[in-house]
Amino acid sequence: MLPFILKRLGLALLVAFTVSFISFSLLFLAGDPAVALAGETASGEDIEALRRLYGFDRPMLVQYGEWLWQALQGDFGESYYFKLPVATLIGDRLSVTMTLGVCGITFALLTAVPLGVVAAIRPNSIIDRFALFVSVAGQAMPSFWFGLILIVVFGIQLGWLPPSGASTWRHFIMPTIVLGYYAMPAIMRLTRAGMLEVLNSDYIRTARAKGASEGRVLFKHALRNAIIPVVSLAAVQMGFMLGGSIVVESVFALHGAGYLAWESIARNDLPTVQALILIFSMFYIIFTFLADVLNAWLDPRMRSS
Amino acid sequence: MSVHKTTDPLLEEIQGPTPRQILRGRVMGHAGLLFGLGVVFLLVIIAILAPVLAPHDPYVQDLANRMVKPVFMGGTWEHPLGTDHLGRDYLSRLIYGARVSLLIGAVAALISGVIGTAMGVAAGYFGGKVDAVVTFLINVRLAMPVVLVALAVVAILGGSLEVVIGVLGLLLWDRFAVVMRASTLQVRRREYVHAAQAIGASTPRVILSEIMPNIANNLIVIVTLEMAHAILLEAALSFLGLGVQPPTPSWGLMVSEGKNMMLFEPWLVLIPGIVLFVLVLAINLMGDGLRDVTAPENRS
Numbered sequence: 001m002l003p004f005i006l007k008r009l010g011l012a013l014l015v016a017f018t019v020s021f022i023s024f025s026l027l028f029l030a031g032d033p034a035v036a037l038a039g040e041t042a043s044g045e046d047i048e049a050l051r052r053l054y055g056f057d058r059p060m061l062v063q064y065g066e067w068l069w070q071a072l073q074g075d076f077g078e079s080y081y082f083k084l085p086v087a088t089l090i091g092d093r094l095s096v097t098m099t100l101g102v103c104g105i106t107f108a109l110l111t112a113v114p115l116g117v118v119a120a121i122r123p124n125s126i127i128d129r130f131a132l133f134v135s136v137a138g139q140a141m142p143s144f145w146f147g148l149i150l151i152v153v154f155g156i157q158l159g160w161l162p163p164s165g166a167s168t169w170r171h172f173i174m175p176t177i178v179l180g181y182y183a184m185p186a187i188m189r190l191t192r193a194g195m196l197e198v199l200n201s202d203y204i205r206t207a208r209a210k211g212a213s214e215g216r217v218l219f220k221h222a223l224r225n226a227i228i229p230v231v232s233l234a235a236v237q238m239g240f241m242l243g244g245s246i247v248v249e250s251v252f253a254l255h256g257a258g259y260l261a262w263e264s265i266a267r268n269d270l271p272t273v274q275a276l277i278l279i280f281s282m283f284y285i286i287f288t289f290l291a292d293v294l295n296a297w298l299d300p301r302m303r304s305s
Numbered sequence: 306m307s308v309h310k311t312t313d314p315l316l317e318e319i320q321g322p323t324p325r326q327i328l329r330g331r332v333m334g335h336a337g338l339l340f341g342l343g344v345v346f347l348l349v350i351i352a353i354l355a356p357v358l359a360p361h362d363p364y365v366q367d368l369a370n371r372m373v374k375p376v377f378m379g380g381t382w383e384h385p386l387g388t389d390h391l392g393r394d395y396l397s398r399l400i401y402g403a404r405v406s407l408l409i410g411a412v413a414a415l416i417s418g419v420i421g422t423a424m425g426v427a428a429g430y431f432g433g434k435v436d437a438v439v440t441f442l443i444n445v446r447l448a449m450p451v452v453l454v455a456l457a458v459v460a461i462l463g464g465s466l467e468v469v470i471g472v473l474g475l476l477l478w479d480r481f482a483v484v485m486r487a488s489t490l491q492v493r494r495r496e497y498v499h500a501a502q503a504i505g506a507s508t509p510r511v512i513l514s515e516i517m518p519n520i521a522n523n524l525i526v527i528v529t530l531e532m533a534h535a536i537l538l539e540a541a542l543s544f545l546g547l548g549v550q551p552p553t554p555s556w557g558l559m560v561s562e563g564k565n566m567m568l569f570e571p572w573l574v575l576i577p578g579i580v581l582f583v584l585v586l587a588i589n590l591m592g593d594g595l596r597d598v599t600a601p602e603n604r605s
Binding site for chain 2 (some may be wrong): 011014015016018019022023026029052094136137139140141142143144148149153160236239240242243244246249250261262264265268273276277280281284285288
């Protein structure tokens with residue numbers, strides 16, 4: 001188990017390092033940041049002064065090294081637009097996005113797993129077809145549009161839920177549904193496929209032959225084995241959802257890290273954008289690492305690959 | 306005629322349906338695939354014939370006739386789906402929007418398909434260090450948040466059709482690489498591959514004429530799925546104001562422009578969203594259907 005964890009950790013660190021380099025390089029794709037910072041009316045001398053002040057005149061690798069070293073210590077520089085440390089800015093907003101992400105994945109699991117299990121127990125039944133319909137529709141639904149429809153119906157017409165903002169838990173209901181529905185189809189399909197495969201296996205027949213009750217067969221024997229791949233998929237989806245929160249947060253005006261990302265991209269606030277890309281990537285890397293370790297712990301066969 | 310009905314198994318096999326007939330039977334019996342193919346075909350025709358079909362110029366503003374209601378809400382046939390906040394004919398913008406969505410979806414899927422297939426097939430065929438590098442690159446790519454990176458790059462380079470297509474094409478190759486790698490691994494140990502190698506076929510020849518034809522059905526499925534993915538992403542980018550720029554008729558942009566009037570004129574948001582949903586649904590059903598009929602054993 002330990003060699004597996006160490007090997008997997010090494011890979012995670014290498015991926016994280018590469019991603020950090022790519023997200024830093026974005027700054028250089030943007031051309032001269034000093035020009036953008038100074039604004040259109042600035043003179044050549046102003047730009048030159050800014051370039052020296054921020055150290056843009058140095059080689060790219062030197063700047064990257066310094067940025068990475070400070071980032072490791074939790075210092076992502078200062079936001080061009082908000083004139084605040086980027087770390088403070090993101091720290092304030094991250095709790096909203098994390099809440100949304102956790103609620104979203106919980107919603108997705110609570111709807112997808114039961115639906116997938118029932119669909120697998122009764123293949124080709126009405127419930128199976130309903131589950132298939134829900135997942136196919138979920139994959140084709142533009143999430144920003146789904147969010148707007150919910151706002152019009154439940155926020156305005158019926159007036160049941162607040163249409164935007166983040167001050168109470170009720171503000172999170174619609175964003176949770178939109179974000180969760182985005183992750184749900186894949187989880188449902190995997191649960192259904194896993195259950196179908198497991199239910200046809202020999203040890204399930206053995207369990208039934210022993211006279212185990214149907215509930216015991218389904219939950220103690222079948223679901224336990226079918227759920228293993230779902231665990232790692234849920235972790236991967238959680239990473240994707242944090243990235244997807246940018247769309248949902250802007251639709252519902254939830255002022256989380258996703259909304260901050262949209263604001264800072266629109267305002268050319270590169271230090272904030274770089275830090276957010278890095279942080280969202282880190283979450284994905286950490287989640288997939290934990291999922292792989294959990295998988296290896298649940299299923300020793302995974303440790304060799 | 307009963308003379309021919311022998312019990313000879315060889316003869317029975319000859320008299321049985323040909324693979325082509327079996328495939329046709331499966332296609333005709335698959336409702337999802339037929340629906341998907343039908344809708345996609347229809348929208349492609351509409352996109353190609355847009356100048357003929359559109360009742361008005363999608364760019365011409367008529368400020369005196371802003372937000373005219375669609376015909377089913379009490380409007381007139383002059384503007385069957387009404388007009389937007391600048392008085393532009395909504396149906397015409399919708400028809401021209403099909404061009405934007407289909408073009409972005411197809412070209413982005415093509416670019417990412419070429420990149421991902423090259424990487425995946427190389428990793429699966431050569432294995433070893435090549436495989437390690439490709440697997441690592443896939444991991445790096447998966448760790449990057451697509452929407453965020455796409456938005457940032459489009460913001461830096463400026464929103465245009467070409468930039469959006471390029472960015473999505475360079476970002477969406479991961480699934481191609483994963484699936485093509487796995488498929489190549491499956492085929493490369495087959496006897497016909499060994500046979501081709503044994504008679505001295507060059508590596509490109511083995512890959513192009515032995516490996517590729519046998520993984521092509523998986524490739525087509527991923528092409529459709531990524532095309533749908535690219536169309537949804539373009540719509541999301543345009544909705545956030547960092548994709549295709551106005552006045553280009555993009556469905557995502559139309560939803561975004563209708564958003565401000567959503568409380569009073571919800572159809573401005575509903576119509577482009579429904580069309581987007583139907584197109585993506587059709588492409589997905591087409592992909593799922595193609596997988597079912599070409600390789601029923603891979604159904605999940």
